[in-house]
Amino acid sequence: MLRTLLDARTLLAMAVALAVGVWGLRTYPLPSDNVFLALIALRRPDLHQGLQYGYATLWFTTPFFGASLLGSLFAIAMYRHAPRLTFRSLPPYIPPEDRPAPSLVLGEAHHETRPGRAPDPQWLTIPQRGLYTGVMVLGSVGTGKTSACMYPYVDQLVRWRSHDADHKLGGLVMEVKGDFCRQVQAMLRACGREADYVEVGLDSGVCYNPLHNDLDPYAVAYAIATLLNNLFGKSKEPFWQQAYTDLLKFVILLRRLTDGYTTFAEVYRYILDDKLIDRDIRKLKAALASPPDVIRLSKADHHLYDPGRAWSHWYPEDADHMAHPFDAELEGHLASLNVQYEVRPAQGDGWRARCHQMEALDRWYIHSWSRLDTRLRSSITEGIVVFLSLFDDNPAVHRAFCPPRSAYLGTRAPGDPGHRTQEPRGCHTSADLFVGDPGRGRRDRLPVRREGEGRSRPPEEGISRQRPKSPGGKTLPTRADGVSRRA
Numbered sequence: 001m002l003r004t005l006l007d008a009r010t011l012l013a014m015a016v017a018l019a020v021g022v023w024g025l026r027t028y029p030l031p032s033d034n035v036f037l038a039l040i041a042l043r044r045p046d047l048h049q050g051l052q053y054g055y056a057t058l059w060f061t062t063p064f065f066g067a068s069l070l071g072s073l074f075a076i077a078m079y080r081h082a083p084r085l086t087f088r089s090l091p092p093y094i095p096p097e098d099r100p101a102p103s104l105v106l107g108e109a110h111h112e113t114r115p116g117r118a119p120d121p122q123w124l125t126i127p128q129r130g131l132y133t134g135v136m137v138l139g140s141v142g143t144g145k146t147s148a149c150m151y152p153y154v155d156q157l158v159r160w161r162s163h164d165a166d167h168k169l170g171g172l173v174m175e176v177k178g179d180f181c182r183q184v185q186a187m188l189r190a191c192g193r194e195a196d197y198v199e200v201g202l203d204s205g206v207c208y209n210p211l212h213n214d215l216d217p218y219a220v221a222y223a224i225a226t227l228l229n230n231l232f233g234k235s236k237e238p239f240w241q242q243a244y245t246d247l248l249k250f251v252i253l254l255r256r257l258t259d260g261y262t263t264f265a266e267v268y269r270y271i272l273d274d275k276l277i278d279r280d281i282r283k284l285k286a287a288l289a290s291p292p293d294v295i296r297l298s299k300a301d302h303h304l305y306d307p308g309r310a311w312s313h314w315y316p317e318d319a320d321h322m323a324h325p326f327d328a329e330l331e332g333h334l335a336s337l338n339v340q341y342e343v344r345p346a347q348g349d350g351w352r353a354r355c356h357q358m359e360a361l362d363r364w365y366i367h368s369w370s371r372l373d374t375r376l377r378s379s380i381t382e383g384i385v386v387f388l389s390l391f392d393d394n395p396a397v398h399r400a401f402c403p404p405r406s407a408y409l410g411t412r413a414p415g416d417p418g419h420r421t422q423e424p425r426g427c428h429t430s431a432d433l434f435v436g437d438p439g440r441g442r443r444d445r446l447p448v449r450r451e452g453e454g455r456s457r458p459p460e461e462g463i464s465r466q467r468p469k470s471p472g473g474k475t476l477p478t479r480a481d482g483v484s485r486r487a
């Protein structure tokens with residue numbers, strides 16, 4: 001009871017101040033017969049009014065401060081004595097390995113709004129749904145953000161179902177200091193996931209194409225334009241960001257429509273030389289004038305072999321089949337895997353959707369881009385190439401972030417950039433690097449590092465041609481694995 005009153009001491013002090021103030025003002029109002037005050041009221045009415053208000057305010061504030069002070073002194077004296085409450089200890093901590101769903105224990109939960117130990121503390125836990133949102137850790141330098149938050153949190157996440165290839169969590173660590181990655185590596189090693197650690201870097205031998213994913217071209221373009229703003233400063237005119245986004249969006253869309261694969265270096269060349277854009281649009285128009293040949297695959301085989309890893313134009317042609325615009329390399333790849341496929345003219349909605357996108361591209365090129373003043377076009381181009389040129393002129397950056405499509409298949413075509421000096425040893429789509437739930441379909445947010453991915457593969461092994469058999473004789477999936485490590 002007493003502690004409850006003490007906890008509400010601010011409220012009590014306010015009540016006391018109110019009562020004393022009302023009583024004081026009624027009993028001792030500002031004297032009206034004081035000759036000095038009467039003189040002030042006569043000569044300086046504003047000053048007299050100020051004095052009146054000040055007097056009234058003091059009747060409230062003085063008792064408030066007095067009551068607060070007394071309350072605080074009393075609280076200090078009271079809190080020194082241990083409360084006669086019985087405190088229960090925390091419930092047993094559930095190790096990450098035993099949790100039914102991924103969750104993050106941040107610490108202990110006590111009182112919500114005041115300090116002190118709660119009689120019935122609980123673990124402060126973020127459940128699975130909360131893990132899809134962000135967590136921000138704030139604190140000044142050296143206050144333990146990394147050691148007390150990042151290390152234990154990541155440790156919990158990587159330990160969850162660490163031996164379950166379908167459910168274990170993946171993650172992308174981006175850091176500038178350089179020591180956190182080593183810590184994560186040690187955590188993975190401790191739970192038997194050492195092979196899951198892949199470092200994308202200029203000299204790490206692992207490449208990554210940020211443009212090769214299932215994100216919408218607009219989302220990718222917007223992200224690049226935002227990056228440009230962060231790196232080189234944001235213009236006060238929204239026009240520039242919009243112009244960068246627009247140009248990047250249509251070039252990425254064009255390359256995806258034409259070849260189904262693109263890199264930063266290629267986008268850079270197309271932006272520098274817009275005759276290439278014109279050429280590709282013409283090529284695309286000619287190719288889509290009549291239903292083009294497509295490669296048709298059953299949905300089951302498509303799921304099994306995941307050719308979308310390197311060819312991103314798959315679309316559902318009917319309830320049971322996926323189709324992809326004909327590509328000789330893709331056909332060779334499927335043939336090498338002994339997959340049942342057929343080549344025939346497109347029939348479903350996919351072709352119409354591609355025509356629609358091609359027309360949108362054509363409209364943008366003729367009615368928007370080509371009509372811009374040449375100097376304005378140069379300014380827009382210059383704003384983008386200042387960033388993209390890095391991927392063209394720096395061989396190490398090019399190797400790491402602009403790998404050829406074949407890198408996603410674990411193979412190298414003669415003449416691929418990877419053969420020149422240090423060869424990229426494998427590739428990751430963004431999907432391989434982010435965390436999530438495989439049941440929800442969005443692979444770029446999923447724990448996607450499955451059995452077999454990220455494992456060593458001797459160069460001569462290449463792509464598996466036979467489907468391996470399970471002990472029971474059933475055919476097991478093989479994957480055209482994009483990750484391979486070569487010594």
Ligand SMILES: Nc1ncnc2c1ncn2[C@@H]1O[C@H](COP(=O)(O)OP(=O)(O)OP(=O)(O)O)[C@@H](O)[C@H]1O
Pocket residue numbers: 139140141142143144145146147148
């Ligand atoms: N509550 C604590 N008790 C004891 N040592 C602590 C505590 N918090 C941090 N430290 C120690 O302080 C040092 C700095 O901690 P840490 O690197 O986690 O801080 P940080 O907030 O991440 O710093 P920075 O802002 O530089 O990244 C570490 O050696 C850590 O062990």
Ligand SMILES: [Mg+2]
Pocket residue numbers: 145146147
């Ligand atoms: Mg830190």
